[in-house]
Amino acid sequence: xxxxxxxxxxxxxxxxxxxxxxxxxxxxxxxxxVRLVFLSLxxxxxxxxxxxxxxxxxxxxxxxxxxxxxxxFRGTPLLIQLYMIYYGVVFIEGIQDTFLWVILQxxxxxxxxxxxxxxxxxxxxxxxxxxxxxxxxxxxAARAYGMSRALMMRRIIMPSAFRRALPAYGNEVIFMLHAxxxxxxxxxMDLTGAARFVYARFYAPFxxxxxxxxxxxxxxxxxxxxxxxxxxxxxAHLKPING
Amino acid sequence: xxxxxxxxxxxxxxxxxTAQARDGDDEIRLAIDVPYEPFVYRTPSGELKGFExxxxxxxxxxxxxxxxxxxxxxSGIIPGLLSRKYDAILSSMAITPAxxxxxxxxxxxxxxxxxWITRRGRDIDISxxxxxxxxxxxxxxxxxxxxxxTQMYGDVLDIRRYSSSQDVANDLxxxxxxxxxxxxPVAVDTFHFREPDSKFKQVGESIKTPTSIFGKGxxxxxxxxxxxxxxxxxxAIRDVYANGTYDKLMKQYFDYDISLPVGKx
Numbered sequence: 001x002x003x004x005x006x007x008x009x010x011x012x013x014x015x016x017x018x019x020x021x022x023x024x025x026x027x028x029x030x031x032x033x034v035r036l037v038f039l040s041l042x043x044x045x046x047x048x049x050x051x052x053x054x055x056x057x058x059x060x061x062x063x064x065x066x067x068x069x070x071x072x073f074r075g076t077p078l079l080i081q082l083y084m085i086y087y088g089v090v091f092i093e094g095i096q097d098t099f100l101w102v103i104l105q106x107x108x109x110x111x112x113x114x115x116x117x118x119x120x121x122x123x124x125x126x127x128x129x130x131x132x133x134x135x136x137x138x139x140x141a142a143r144a145y146g147m148s149r150a151l152m153m154r155r156i157i158m159p160s161a162f163r164r165a166l167p168a169y170g171n172e173v174i175f176m177l178h179a180x181x182x183x184x185x186x187x188x189m190d191l192t193g194a195a196r197f198v199y200a201r202f203y204a205p206f207x208x209x210x211x212x213x214x215x216x217x218x219x220x221x222x223x224x225x226x227x228x229x230x231x232x233x234x235x236a237h238l239k240p241i242n243g
Numbered sequence: 244x245x246x247x248x249x250x251x252x253x254x255x256x257x258x259x260x261t262a263q264a265r266d267g268d269d270e271i272r273l274a275i276d277v278p279y280e281p282f283v284y285r286t287p288s289g290e291l292k293g294f295e296x297x298x299x300x301x302x303x304x305x306x307x308x309x310x311x312x313x314x315x316x317x318s319g320i321i322p323g324l325l326s327r328k329y330d331a332i333l334s335s336m337a338i339t340p341a342x343x344x345x346x347x348x349x350x351x352x353x354x355x356x357x358x359w360i361t362r363r364g365r366d367i368d369i370s371x372x373x374x375x376x377x378x379x380x381x382x383x384x385x386x387x388x389x390x391x392x393t394q395m396y397g398d399v400l401d402i403r404r405y406s407s408s409q410d411v412a413n414d415l416x417x418x419x420x421x422x423x424x425x426x427x428p429v430a431v432d433t434f435h436f437r438e439p440d441s442k443f444k445q446v447g448e449s450i451k452t453p454t455s456i457f458g459k460g461x462x463x464x465x466x467x468x469x470x471x472x473x474x475x476x477x478x479a480i481r482d483v484y485a486n487g488t489y490d491k492l493m494k495q496y497f498d499y500d501i502s503l504p505v506g507k508x
Contacts, residue, residue: 087410090417105419107403187381187403187414197404200385 017202018211022194029194030215036108036190037180040115041173047120052127053153066124073121079182081118086110086186107186119176126172130165131157163234170227174220181216191215271308271472272329273299274315281496282335294496298352299333301488305479321345324466331472332464339458347467349476351460352489353501356449357388358430360423362415362442367422369447375399378421381411388424391456408433416442427499437498449499460503 055066073081089095089104103109134157142152184193195212199205275295278284283293291312303310313329324332324346338348361367368374376399382389384404392402403420405411412433414420423434427449430436436443451457465473483489484504493502 087413090413090419096418101418107419184404185406187405189404193404196384200389 017198017204017207022198025194025197026191029189029191032188033180033190036111036115036183037177040112040119041176043116044119044123048123048127051120051124052131055124055128056131070121070124073118074125078114078118078179082111082114082182082186085114107188111183111186111188115176115180119172122172123169126165126168127161130161133164134160166227166231166234173223177219177223269309271303271310271331272313273310274313274320274323274329274332275334276317276320277314279335294492295333295335297492301483301492302476302479305482306475324464335461336464337458338460338462346464347469347473349463349473350480351462351503352480354451354457354460354503355501356427356451356499357424358427358449359446360425360430360434360436360443361421361446363444365421367446372399377401379403380422380424381405381414381420382424383408383411387456387458388426392424394456
């Protein structure tokens with residue numbers, strides 16, 4: 001450990017790029033990235049559950065608007081959505097005088113809105129697929145018990161759908177982390193923003209981006225581990241008996 | 244094919260030979276990359292015109308040299324100098340350490356300033372640093388303007404870095420930014436801040452120093468060994484500054500100050 005420490009100190013003293021100052025930028029960037037991704041995933045998840053149920057509704061006036069929303073947000077690049085929500089809204093006449101401007105003035109909330117709407121659209125489709133794939137037998141058994149639709153949804157369909165959606169949702173979380181790298185185009189100093197700043201400052205693209213890639217790898221690994229753990233616990237019943 | 248190659252080679256040898264033969268004369272060939280308005284451009288009749296053309300002719304007259312202009316595209320302009328296709332470059336070349344390894348620079352003769360911009364109606368005093376606390380400024384990421392505000396105002400201003408100056412202008416109009424710090428000619432094009440009906444205005448003075456950030460400016464370039472020739476032009480540059488000719492020429496092409504008066508450098 002001491003050796004490692006000494007090695008690290010020497011590494012820091014021997015280069016002009018990774019000083020305490022620039023590491024501070026990366027640390028701020030890490031904070032911003034994690035906050036942005038975490039919040040958008042949580043809000044997106046909360047939005048996606050009712051939307052997924054609505055998406056599977058038999059009533060057209062409920063089903064179609066949700067389909068339209070997921071279609072639009074999955075059918076266009078996140079970068080374009082971010083541009084529209086950040087740069088586009090300012091061309092709405094008089095928006096600066098409305099209460100909305102309090103939210104839209106900074107860069108953080110427009111980015112959060114874009115990321116949330118985007119991940120909610122994908123998560124809605126993931127859940128919708130998982131709900132649709134509920135085995136007929138489970139639903140028939142619930143009906144035989146005389147459960148109402150709401151009770152059946154709560155006790156039978158949703159818990160089993162969540163489990164089925166877990167691996168696909170884990171991918172969505174990782175995609176969201178990587179997609180958040182575009183936040184710096186609207187001036188947010190996220191991890192990529194910090195790397196671009198260091199790159200521009202020292203003209204050292206390899207050092208700046210390799211370092212940030214390593215941080216993203218660590219984050220991805222942490223997410224993978226978390227989902228592996230969840231899957232092991234929640235999908236234990238799907239494992240082969242001797243596995 | 245072989246014949247053609249031989250002819251081309253022969254042609255090259257002959258050009259080099261003539262170039263060397265002319266080297267001893269007082270005739271000086273100046274290379275310039277055309278066009279770069281308003282420094283150099285072609286009139287409809289095909290004549291070269293512009294600030295650097297006028298300045299170069301003036302300098303040659305002062306130094307008692309017989310000058311001709313050679314057009315040369317930018318990417319080959321230093322190799323052309325080193326291979327004696329011409330004797331000097333006078334083409335808005337900014338002094339950088341990397342270039343200084345290859346060529347000999349004269350004293351710089353101009354540098355475009357940078358400028359603070361805000362919306363018309365805002366009252367901001369740049370010189371009062373304490374009053375800037377919490378204001379936001381937009382800059383293009385990684386430019387010398389970015390370095391300047393980061394070093395000088397990093398502790399008070401909220402610095403927001405953009406990919407293009409158009410994005411900065413957009414957010415300044417939208418009211419997301421209080422200030423922008425931009426290259427003067429670029430600011431003229433994106434903010435139109437000097438026009439009476441513009442939404443923007445300049446704040447404080449235009450800024451060209453410190454040279455550690457903004458660079459030393461643009462200078463003439465010579466071959467390393469042509470020290471005497473460089474010194475002739477240095478003296479000529481000092482002269483045109485001293486006798487007011489530089490100011491007169493500058494005012495013909497610019498309505499802002501690009502001068503680097505000798506002694507202030």
